Amino acid sequence: MTASPPAAQPFAPSSNVAFLRESATIAVSARAKALKAQGRDVIDLGVGEPDFPTPAPIVEAAKAAIDAGATKYTATEGILPLREAIAERATRESAGRLPVAAAEVVVSNGAKQSLFNAIYVLFGAGDDVLVPSPAWTSYYEMVALARANVVPVIGDPANGLKATAAHVAAAATPATRGLLLNSPSNPTGATYTLHELRDLLALAEERGWWVIADEIYAQIAYEGTATSALAVAPSRDRLVVVDGVAKAWAMTGWRIGWAIAPRPVAAAMAAFQSHTTSNPAAVSQHAALAAVRGGVAIEQAVRHMVDEFRARRDACLAVLAEGPAPAVVPPTGAFYLFFEVGGAHGDGDHFARTLLEERGVAVVPGSAFLAPGWVRMSYAAPQAQVVEGVRRLVAHWRALTGR
Ligand SMILES: Cc1ncc(COP(=O)(O)O)c(C=O)c1O
Structure with missing residues (x-):
């Protein structure tokens, strides 16, 4: 008599993702x-999706790119002209103080992927990551996916729910390895002042923490421009700046983001991405190139x-x-x-x-x-x-x- 096959088990998510909450x-x-x-x-x-169409010259650039044959794999880290344009823009942000090279830019399928890649290559089991909170919901899940621990730093309601360097220092633990910043902030709409950001980055530098600065809303600011971490960081030695085209250029569906990171971190992020998604869509990269290069229209x-x-x-x-x-x-x-x-x-x-x-x-x-x-x-x-x-x-x- 042959043994009957084991009854199929109902699906249960693996321990990798069992803790994830629906967005x-x-x-x-x-x-x-x-x-x-x-x-x-x-x-x-x-x-949180702009209700405007993508600006016409960007759409035209994408159409031209398709006609020119931008339909193949590209380098995992993105096409060189786009990485060069992003590097030039970033160098301008720091007024030339912290020059960025194209080799320090990794383009991905959205700021979300860049954030995940950065968190995954920088942090692991036993690491504490400080997250000024309230913060964008995906930070908490991404840190958990990297098996690191979130240490929320609850911001001050009298100061736009922002966490200052003093709050962050008070929440730090011996296992702290990193700090996630987001200005202007989702969900609060608050923006860190130049001084607040400078103090946070100085503290991180002093403690040897990695900083990931999510600047996806930087251009959507109502009181002058939002200060970039690149403008005030003492150095870029342990700084990863994440940005993308989704919000400012109304390009959510094109799925292009990027990270600006020290060379070894950029290389690790590109290697990781090469095993997960490879390059983001070639045509979207050409659209993003038009966006980042800008121009009057x-x-x-x-x-x-x-x-x-x-x-x-x-x-x-x-x-x-x-x-x-x-x-x-x-x-x-x-x-x-x-x-x-x-x-x-x-x-x-x-x-x-x-x-x-x-x-x-x-x-x-x-x-x-x-x-x-x-x-x-x-x-x-x-x-x-x-x-x-x-x-x-x-x-x-x-x-x-x-x-
Ligand atoms: C703070 C923050 N970072 C990153 C993202 C994701 O951006 P992208 O669409 O480029 O992946 C969002 C989108 O809602 C966001 O609010």
């Missing part, structure tokens, strides 16, 4: 879409988008000034409003869930960013929708709090 942003969007499909009037202010398009975001922000703040409203982090960059809705009347999860179900506005609960009493609203949507979304959010808050 809260995606979960909210899925629920908003489901309600819309039922015919409900839903304003989706959950996602592209720069005008970027300025127009930033002006629009600023006008929406101001319109939202005007609604909030009309009467009792939840506290909000003063938004100086990116395109998010971070509201404090928690307290005796309920937490951010409850607030976000009931705001969507009862008033048809999708926002992301702050628990996704380690700030459970808060919610994040994106204003990367047409102004009328954003203003209506804020009105409904305020009405909901007033109803819950009896204000």
Whole structure:
């Protein structure tokens, strides 16, 4: 008699990923879409995606690249002209103080991949990584995927929820190996001042920590330009700067990001990427090259988008000034409003869930960013929708709090 085959086991995720949580942003969007499909009037202010088309000259450059045969593999780390253009731009950021070479640039499928690659090659089991919080939800999961430990550094509500060098120093442990910075910040829209950033980078240099500075929102800033880590870092010896085309150039779907890292780190990131995804799409790299090289029409398009975001922000703040409203982090960059809705009347999860179900506005609960009493609203949507979304959010808050 032959033995019967073992019963198939139901799928259980491996220990590599068993701890991963579904992205809260995606979960909210899925629920908003489901309600819309039922015919409900839903304003989706959950996602952080510019609602503008990619500037036309960038699209034209991509079409020309396809016609010219940009349909093959490229070098894993990206085409040389793009890495050169990124290196030149970065060198300008530091006013020539910390020159960047093309060999120190690795292009990837989005800032997200660059962040993951940097975290994965720099940190491992037993390493503590300081994460000023609230912070973008994926940082926590990426550090965990590298088997390192997140040490959240909760920022000061009186200072835009930013964590200063003093907060970071107080949270450091003997196992601290790195610090993740993000300015302007997702989810708060706060921007670190030149002095705050300089102090953080000086502390990291003194302690020998790696710093990963995520500058994906750097061009979307409303009070002058957002300071880059490249402008104030004492050196680039232990600094990785991550940026990409998604937000400032309205190119989320093209999937191009990059990291600027010391040569050995860049080489390790490229080697790692060579075994996972290889090069990002050739045609997207040519589009990104047009974006980074810029030119009058592209720069005008970027300025127009930033002006629009600023006008929406101001319109939202005007609604909030009309009467009792939840506290909000003063938004100086990116395109998010971070509201404090928690307290005796309920937490951010409850607030976000009931705001969507009862008033048809999708926002992301702050628990996704380690700030459970808060919610994040994106204003990367047409102004009328954003203003209506804020009105409904305020009405909901007033109803819950009896204000
Ligand atoms: C702080 C932050 N970093 C990185 C990313 C990802 O950018 P990309 O689309 O280039 O992967 C996002 C996108 O939401 C973000 O908010």
